[in-house]
Amino acid sequence: MGDVAEAVGVSKTTISRYLHGEYAYMSSETKAKIEQVIRELGYRPNRMAQGLKATVSHMVGVSIADVGNPFSSLLIKGMQEECRARDVQLLVCDANNRPELECANIESLLDAQVDGLIVNTVGNNDAWLADFHGRKNRKPVVMLDRIMTPPTYDSVSSDNAGAVRSMLDHLASRGFDHVAFVTKPGDGISTRTTRRIAFEEYMGAHSMDGDVLVYDSDAHDLADRIKELLDAHGAEKVCLFANNEESMRDVLEATSAQTRERIGICAFADEQWAKYSGFGITCLDQNPVLMGRTAARKLFSRVYDGAKNPCSVDEIPTRLCVFASTQI
Amino acid sequence: MGDVAEAVGVSKTTISRYLHGEYAYMSSETKAKIEQVIRELGYRPNRMAQGLKATVSHMVGVSIADVGNPFSSLLIKGMQEECRARDVQLLVCDANNRPELECANIESLLDAQVDGLIVNTVGNNDAWLADFHGRKNRKPVVMLDRIMTPPTYDSVSSDNAGAVRSMLDHLASRGFDHVAFVTKPGDGISTRTTRRIAFEEYMGAHSMDGDVLVYDSDAHDLADRIKELLDAHGAEKVCLFANNEESMRDVLEATSAQTRERIGICAFADEQWAKYSGFGITCLDQNPVLMGRTAARKLFSRVYDGAKNPCSVDEIPTRLCVFASTQI
DNA sequence: CTGTTAGCGCATTCAA
DNA sequence: TTGAATGCGCTAACAG
Numbered sequence: 001m002g003d004v005a006e007a008v009g010v011s012k013t014t015i016s017r018y019l020h021g022e023y024a025y026m027s028s029e030t031k032a033k034i035e036q037v038i039r040e041l042g043y044r045p046n047r048m049a050q051g052l053k054a055t056v057s058h059m060v061g062v063s064i065a066d067v068g069n070p071f072s073s074l075l076i077k078g079m080q081e082e083c084r085a086r087d088v089q090l091l092v093c094d095a096n097n098r099p100e101l102e103c104a105n106i107e108s109l110l111d112a113q114v115d116g117l118i119v120n121t122v123g124n125n126d127a128w129l130a131d132f133h134g135r136k137n138r139k140p141v142v143m144l145d146r147i148m149t150p151p152t153y154d155s156v157s158s159d160n161a162g163a164v165r166s167m168l169d170h171l172a173s174r175g176f177d178h179v180a181f182v183t184k185p186g187d188g189i190s191t192r193t194t195r196r197i198a199f200e201e202y203m204g205a206h207s208m209d210g211d212v213l214v215y216d217s218d219a220h221d222l223a224d225r226i227k228e229l230l231d232a233h234g235a236e237k238v239c240l241f242a243n244n245e246e247s248m249r250d251v252l253e254a255t256s257a258q259t260r261e262r263i264g265i266c267a268f269a270d271e272q273w274a275k276y277s278g279f280g281i282t283c284l285d286q287n288p289v290l291m292g293r294t295a296a297r298k299l300f301s302r303v304y305d306g307a308k309n310p311c312s313v314d315e316i317p318t319r320l321c322v323f324a325s326t327q328i
Numbered sequence: 329m330g331d332v333a334e335a336v337g338v339s340k341t342t343i344s345r346y347l348h349g350e351y352a353y354m355s356s357e358t359k360a361k362i363e364q365v366i367r368e369l370g371y372r373p374n375r376m377a378q379g380l381k382a383t384v385s386h387m388v389g390v391s392i393a394d395v396g397n398p399f400s401s402l403l404i405k406g407m408q409e410e411c412r413a414r415d416v417q418l419l420v421c422d423a424n425n426r427p428e429l430e431c432a433n434i435e436s437l438l439d440a441q442v443d444g445l446i447v448n449t450v451g452n453n454d455a456w457l458a459d460f461h462g463r464k465n466r467k468p469v470v471m472l473d474r475i476m477t478p479p480t481y482d483s484v485s486s487d488n489a490g491a492v493r494s495m496l497d498h499l500a501s502r503g504f505d506h507v508a509f510v511t512k513p514g515d516g517i518s519t520r521t522t523r524r525i526a527f528e529e530y531m532g533a534h535s536m537d538g539d540v541l542v543y544d545s546d547a548h549d550l551a552d553r554i555k556e557l558l559d560a561h562g563a564e565k566v567c568l569f570a571n572n573e574e575s576m577r578d579v580l581e582a583t584s585a586q587t588r589e590r591i592g593i594c595a596f597a598d599e600q601w602a603k604y605s606g607f608g609i610t611c612l613d614q615n616p617v618l619m620g621r622t623a624a625r626k627l628f629s630r631v632y633d634g635a636k637n638p639c640s641v642d643e644i645p646t647r648l649c650v651f652a653s654t655q656i
Numbered sequence: 657c658t659g660t661t662a663g664c665g666c667a668t669t670c671a672a
Numbered sequence: 673t674t675g676a677a678t679g680c681g682c683t684a685a686c687a688g
Contacts, residue, residue, distance in 0.1 A: 001681060011659045016683060025657055048385065048441045049681035051376050052664050059419075059440070067408060068617070073401030080395060080422040084429075089440050091387075092420040094408040101412075112387070112417050113376045252604050276580050277604045289396070329665060339675045344667060353673055377665035380680050 007037045019045055051113060059089045060299060061109030063102050065122040067094040071288050075120060075144060078292020086300055099125040116140040116303040118295050124188035140302045144295045146190045151313050156295045159315040160191055161198035163284045166320050167241065167266060168202045174326050176264055177236035179210040180229055182251055183243035192243055223254035239264030245273060264326045271321045280323025291316050335365045347373055379441060387417045388627060389437030391430050393450040395422040399616050403448060403472060406620020414628055427453040444468040444631040446623050452516035468630045472623045474518045475641065483641040484623045488519055489526035491612045491646040495569065495594060496530045502654050504592055505564035507538040508557055510579055511571035520571055551582035567592030573601060592654045599649045608651030619644050
């Protein structure tokens with residue numbers, strides 16, 4: 001900036017003013033001259049230096065439970081769209097499904113002077129996150145996909161309960177007698193628990209028969225559990241309802257093609273994926289891009305627009321996509 | 329930092345020294361005192377301010393052609409692993425498959441004072457990228473997955489040619505007479521071109537019959553093209569070889585289940601995806617996590633370890649995963 | 657309309 | 673062993 005000022009023959013202040021569009025306090029000749037010199041020198045302001053002075057850095061931090069997950073990548077896509085519009089940079093960290101890393105990520109991001117945080121928590125980290133809320137110079141946080149109860153922060157998630165109900169309505173209409181909700185242990189991950197509870201409530205309220213099948217990471221274990229289930233309910237029309245794509249893959253791994261032909265299967269899963277898996281798997285397609293966008297918007301309104309409203313939870317609707325797997 | 333200095337009763341210089349581990353110039357009492365006060369106050373150094381002084385910011389920028397792509401998210405996963413080890417932050421931008429955005433991203437990242445860049449180019453941007461190489465204060469760049477010819481920058485890609493050959497060897501061993509390589513137009517994207525050329529060379533060198541089926545984004549168009557192909561080669565054992573997951577989905581969309589039972593199909597695709605698509609699709613599984621790691625390592629060695637070696641291209645091997653779709 | 661001054665949080669001489 | 677002084681690139685009073 002000094003170089004530009006010198007070349008034009010004015011002070012740095014004037015250059016600074018030019019950069020901020022304060023043309024009113026400036027002769028049109030100097031303005032033109034500055035414009036020209038900046039182009040010639042290819043000058044671009046240093047955002048770090050700006051951030052050092054200002055109270056904002058135009059950077060927001062993101063900690064993702066597992067960036068390798070396709071769902072996560074779509075969350076990021078959504079955030080990016082908003083970031084582009086506001087000219088803010090996204091600092092992305094991966095927590096690799098480990099709470100310690102999530103904490104470390106957040107601390108590092110704060111060191112980098114981010115203006116706010118979007119957290120897709122790994123789960124089992126609510127205590128630390130709640131504690132963080134009590135810090136003096138805390139930065140705004142938006143929880144994404146996986147949320148806390150009560151919602152200490154602004155949050156964005158899918159309408160998980162509604163999604164579960166719409167799937168069960170569909171299964172009922174297709175004449176299924178028994179539905180098993182297949183999931184890994186809750187592990188403090190809100191989506192799993194929310195869906196499971198919605199499932200159990202629906203079962204309680206309707207005359208549908210069903211149970212929850214919690215399995216450990218070992219797919220071998222799952223195969224036995226499914227066999228037991230089918231032994232017990234062999235005569236009925238059974239459907240396996242997987243909590244997510246991972247569990248759906250575990251179900252596919254644990255069942256033979258013959259088995260899959262005589263039972264129904266469905267899952268929370270991306271339509272693109274589900275449509276071509278097997279003969280097509282009926283799924284609840286979430287809207288991760290919209291979720292990411294919404295989270296970014298909420299954060300920006302608080303950080304850059306000074307919104308002071310109490311924190312709220314946005315639930316993004318899901319879409320039921322019916323394919324061959326529930327048509328038996 | 330001033331607060332800490334005051335509380336301890338020393339100057340900021342001493343605190344700075346403490347933070348950099350220069351304990352030699354310090355009485356053990358002051359050291360202990362500093363340690364304590366820092367903990368009490370929860371002081372953490374401001375990386376922006378450090379970056380303003382130092383020549384490095386401990387941030388690297390990434391521009392991804394399409395962050396929504398699962399492949400991309402695994403590239404990022406790999407980078408993150410290296411970033412964690414070196415304590416550097418990743419600034420991630422999405423180019424949304426548009427060259428203008430890629431350029432804008434890179435400029436923005438430089439404004440943020442990143443120490444270097446990893447670019448997964450959208451394609452058709454080689455001229456700008458080459459021009460960028462000529463800039464005075466250019467920062468180091470590593471091209472990832474999609475590379476330039478000649479390689480102006482350090483680059484990391486899959487061993488695309490080798491992968492194509494291994495797939496064609498496999499198809500030959502399975503007795504296929506005719507193979508069609510299905511791809512969207514090249515569009516300046518190196519992977520597409522490299523694979524296509526490897527395909528054509530193999531066909532030329534072996535007595536295998538085949539052709540390249542370039543289709544536009546419209547899957548309808550593709551259905552007609554495939555029909556023509558099968559009309560012409562109906563008597564032979566035909567295989568469709570898709571350039572990537574997207575084209576594979578387009579092939580699935582464009583063919584009926586009956587058709588798929590009498591032809592072979594295969595693709596460059598993630599094993600997780602391919603294994604459960606249809607009856608299982610034979611695929612070339614790349615190693616995006618390793619690619620991301622490798623790119624980050626190359627960048628870091630240049631940026632932080634002062635490596636001066638000429639730029640090089642690393643080719644990461646792929647893995648052939650055979651499933652039912654090539655067993656007809 | 658324009659410039660002077662001071663300072664953001666830190667690292668680095670140089671001196672003591 | 674420690675500290676004072678200077679400046680990184682930029683912004684924001686406050687003066688003219």
